[in-house]
Amino acid sequence: MALSGIQIYKMLPQTNCKECGFPTCLAFAMKLAAKQVELSACPYVSDASKKQLAESAAPPIRLVTLKAGTEVKAGNEVVMFRHEKTFYNKPGVFIRVKASDADAAKKVAAADAYKVNYVGMDFVIDGFAVEADGGDFVGAVKAVRDATKRPLILIAKDVALLDSALSLLAGESALIYSADASNYEAFADVAKKHKASLVVTGDSLDALADLTQKIQAKGVEDIVLDLGGKNLSEWLQRSTQARRLAIKSNFRALGYPVIFFAGQNGAAKEPVYAAQAISKYAGFVVLDTFTPELAYALLVLRENIYTDPQKPIQVQPGIYEINSPKPESPVLITTNFSITYFAVANEVEGSGLPAWLVVCDAEGMSVLTAWAAGKFDAERIAKAIKSFNVADKVSKKRVVLPGHVAVLSGELEAELPDWEIRVGPREAVDLPGFMKQALN
């Protein structure tokens, strides 16, 4: 739990020597409590106080990092609702394969190669889970490791098997699944030996809390919770409870990221299960099905839920050249909201038609939102055309407005008297057709 200024003050030397730049230790303590200064500014804090202060500053949900050729982070969250601040670490999306599956490595390779672009960002599958199910587990882990550089989750009941498989992954931080009340000692030992993170399972939050404490006592800090639960309802409740306990009650024993297996009740329910897990607090989501269409939808959902509500995703205002435009190519006008920009840019690019795309500073808002908010009007558009020197680049002074803001054309004519103002279609999908037919 965050300490108050007074509590921190009690841990300071209380000599008021002013070296930290504050007149008194109390003043410094207040700033520390407000997280406006670093503890290191005071040269005289005792080691014991340092340790205590560091612990109190630890995030309510521990950051767990899985590492191989790439990294996946989970935890470090501080709120229940994204509007309260933001959600930070997007849940890692993993695909599970079984050791007995002769095609496991092939499936992994296909999913590993997957990459999809959403408003300028490339999304990929974060890692893979290999489950021991009677086949050659160690061999399967090796084959999977050859097929991907991404972090792995190893699922097995037999600790000796895990030990051998983890030996193949030297230098990595894998996640192993899972310790329960009956086997946690051996699992903790193997996790510690290989610097792996460890999933704990239990059929209640009480049982889980009990286990995480025991495992911590054995020196394993990087713990992940599998909350169990048989359906959406139980899972939602448990994950809400665990998050609340960690964030609101500062209950350390459950202050760990959560893993969720979305395929547990069959492939038909998997999309919906994964969607709930993404919105409701999972740190790792494991899928049994990999299809591009499902991966794309889930990765976009994850991006949307984890976008910082204070900052819409934006692109830099300016003039963008699409398909090597020439002086006679058309000039299209849009806003600097990423979703809007890419909707338009992708359509034009895909059509192969050259164009100049003028992106106005509309404070990161969509066409209609910006228009309604007064951030995308004739004046701003004219200003953009002038400040980006569009006239110097083109031979035909003609601009195309988004169809949704057709009402602006009159005012824009007044602002840009020597330009021809055209109104384009409402939706970007119809732009290529419009450019072919109406712009010649």
Added chain:
Amino acid sequence: MPIEIPKDKWPGSVKKVTLGATTAEGGTRSRSVTVGGQTTLPYLLFEAPTPNKPVVAIEIKSHKPDDWSPLLGEVWGDAMNDPAQWAKKAEEAGADIIVLALTLADSPEDAVKAVKSVLGATGLPLIVWGPGQAEKDNDLLVPIAEATKGEKIMLGICEDKNYRTIVATAMANGHVVQARTPMDVNLAKQLNILITDMGLPADRVIMDPTTGALGYGIEYGYSVMERLRLAALQGDGMTQLPMLVTPGFEAWKAKESKVGEGVPEAWGDWKARAIHWETLTAMALVESGADIIVLRHPESVKRVKDAVEELVAA
């Protein structure tokens, strides 16, 4: 030592709103649908049961739309030419409510006829949407409200521009209104105040906070709904109304659902993707407190209804 689970105790609750009137209640519906009544955040059964589970409405149109995805044409087929047939098929597909969306081409007489034919074809409660231009909406919705007096249909879409006319006719004819505002807690409150100030009881209003599709602004709708529901539970009377959302309308506008060709290979199979788009948009909104979920594809209806069943199951 057993953990003490922190439980929220809220001073406020969501009002119950009923759509549709049965014969006993002065209408002709075979059943009515009640939503709302929650005393805590969605599906936190450890705090309180879900008194009325969210319901799914299917959107149909008075005329076959020419701008809908061909995938929807595939499932609804010829029924799209006749709202009565379409409504029947929608009922078979699991709709709890029918949404009939009118078009600019409808005359008031046509619109009334279409509404009557849908009421005749199914026993489900009905929501009627005007074509979305304030004046035209008024021209169509007023005669419809009069012709269906006592049926307790929901009239939409009631916005700051046209709420007076729609609220007045809803009051005179025993209907409910769908109050839409553009993704903003304060605007939603304001419109509810304006509507109830006219004398329409709050239990005849459903909020439509507007939503965006997955990938197209859903995060704004999601958070506005969470904030509206939190405000309601904290005791703010003008936010204590059930919420309707339109993931079908939004998701099927997205290129991901609409278009099958010339899209990146990484988008995968068109049909499966389109259904995921609609279902995941809906699912996120279910988690954030939606009470009426308006969809378009029968497969999405099935998935969302299954999910809701699981969420309310003790």
